[in-house]
Amino acid sequence: MNFNKNFNDIAENYLFAEVAERVAAYAKANPDKKVLKLGIGDVTLPLAPEVIKALHCAVDDMSKAETFKGYGPYEGYEFLRQSIADYYLSNGVNLQLSEIFVSDGAKSDLGNILDIFSKDNKVLVPDPVYPVYVDTNLMAGRKVAYMDATAENGFLPMPDENTDADIIYLCSPNNPTGAAYTKAQLKQWVDYANRRGAVILYDAAYECFISDDNLARSIYQVEGAKSCAIEFCSFSKTAGFTGTRCGYTVIPHGLEKDGFSANRHWFRRQATKFNGVPYIVQKGAAAVFTAQGQKEILQNIAYYKRNAKIIADCMDKLNIWYTGGTNSPYIWLKCPNGLKSWEFFDFLLNNAQVVGTPGAGFGKNGEGYFRLTAFGSEETTEQAVHRIEKLLVR
Numbered sequence: 001m002n003f004n005k006n007f008n009d010i011a012e013n014y015l016f017a018e019v020a021e022r023v024a025a026y027a028k029a030n031p032d033k034k035v036l037k038l039g040i041g042d043v044t045l046p047l048a049p050e051v052i053k054a055l056h057c058a059v060d061d062m063s064k065a066e067t068f069k070g071y072g073p074y075e076g077y078e079f080l081r082q083s084i085a086d087y088y089l090s091n092g093v094n095l096q097l098s099e100i101f102v103s104d105g106a107k108s109d110l111g112n113i114l115d116i117f118s119k120d121n122k123v124l125v126p127d128p129v130y131p132v133y134v135d136t137n138l139m140a141g142r143k144v145a146y147m148d149a150t151a152e153n154g155f156l157p158m159p160d161e162n163t164d165a166d167i168i169y170l171c172s173p174n175n176p177t178g179a180a181y182t183k184a185q186l187k188q189w190v191d192y193a194n195r196r197g198a199v200i201l202y203d204a205a206y207e208c209f210i211s212d213d214n215l216a217r218s219i220y221q222v223e224g225a226k227s228c229a230i231e232f233c234s235f236s237k238t239a240g241f242t243g244t245r246c247g248y249t250v251i252p253h254g255l256e257k258d259g260f261s262a263n264r265h266w267f268r269r270q271a272t273k274f275n276g277v278p279y280i281v282q283k284g285a286a287a288v289f290t291a292q293g294q295k296e297i298l299q300n301i302a303y304y305k306r307n308a309k310i311i312a313d314c315m316d317k318l319n320i321w322y323t324g325g326t327n328s329p330y331i332w333l334k335c336p337n338g339l340k341s342w343e344f345f346d347f348l349l350n351n352a353q354v355v356g357t358p359g360a361g362f363g364k365n366g367e368g369y370f371r372l373t374a375f376g377s378e379e380t381t382e383q384a385v386h387r388i389e390k391l392l393v394r
Helices: 005-009 015-029 049-061 078-090 106-116 131-139 183-196 235-239 262-273 279-287 291-318 341-352 378-392
Strands: 100-103 123-127 144-148 167-171 199-203 229-234 247-250 322-324 330-334 369-373
Touching: 005 131, 015 341, 049 279, 049 291, 078 100, 078 247, 078 279, 100 106, 100 262, 106 131, 106 199, 106 229, 106 247, 106 262, 123 131, 131 144, 167 183, 183 199, 229 235, 235 291, 291 322, 291 330, 291 378, 341 369, 341 378
Parallel strands: 123 144, 123 167, 167 199, 199 229
Antiparallel strands: 100 247, 229 247, 322 330, 330 369
């Protein structure tokens, strides 16, 4: 018996596990100090009332023989896929139900989608980057190439004709930088991928934070994307499903190569390795798209946007450079006083008891940067900002 030696090529600790370990050690050594966490991108508001009502109704369904549900469709119940399709249509994108696959979250599918691709595909990811894109490919034995995302290009790298790629990861609005591609910029990526026969794995988990019409809510708002892009989305940040677990992946029928269909391959993979998302959870997810559900969800998103503005205003006051915070729940700031990412992490933790995420954990171009999240409570956000201002204003 041999283990998968490709695991030797990934970091010993997942970034957020490392953050959690350091925070736990500090809290144990300093039990009298209250630590404020603006690090991990977990939500704090409860599920919307309309979602809770749907969950309760679904539980009742499971208590009666005539409405009980056992194994569900591998691709998700039609009622939820229809709700998702209607949501896309409201943004000008027409999808067939058979192009929508319900999952237990975007993170899972972003890793699992690699099952349908050959190991010898060339992978291109931005740097800094959400660690899952890199680690899942390294686990599978693929080599990963990086495109530089820097302050000079607004942390939005564009296609390079001198770079060859088969699988391209894009995330917009971006985690961790908060930067978002315009539709015109995405058009360049779509054209690049179509010319080269590449596929774009497009992470749209934060699309609900976009308020600028020039930015894309979906890559399928760009002409030509249905022949080269797979889109991943999640109810985690949209509707607070981080603990409930539900997302969806869109694979257009037009995404084919050499007679092979990405859509059919993914259905076959899911039928083999996945038994679907629970009926109860899917009923709750469908409630997100009702008129009342949307009203309540938008109120929650507005709450997190106010938190983002509180943090952004603090950075402006301290004259600290940052991106994000407008069409994104993340603020990506340049560490003050020339500190490195983990140095600033320790500095904030030890002197202000505030936790963020070191940019270096997202790649070499993240060194010297730091991510703060707007997903905390308003009280925690305001207290953290007050502590940061008190620490940095000298």
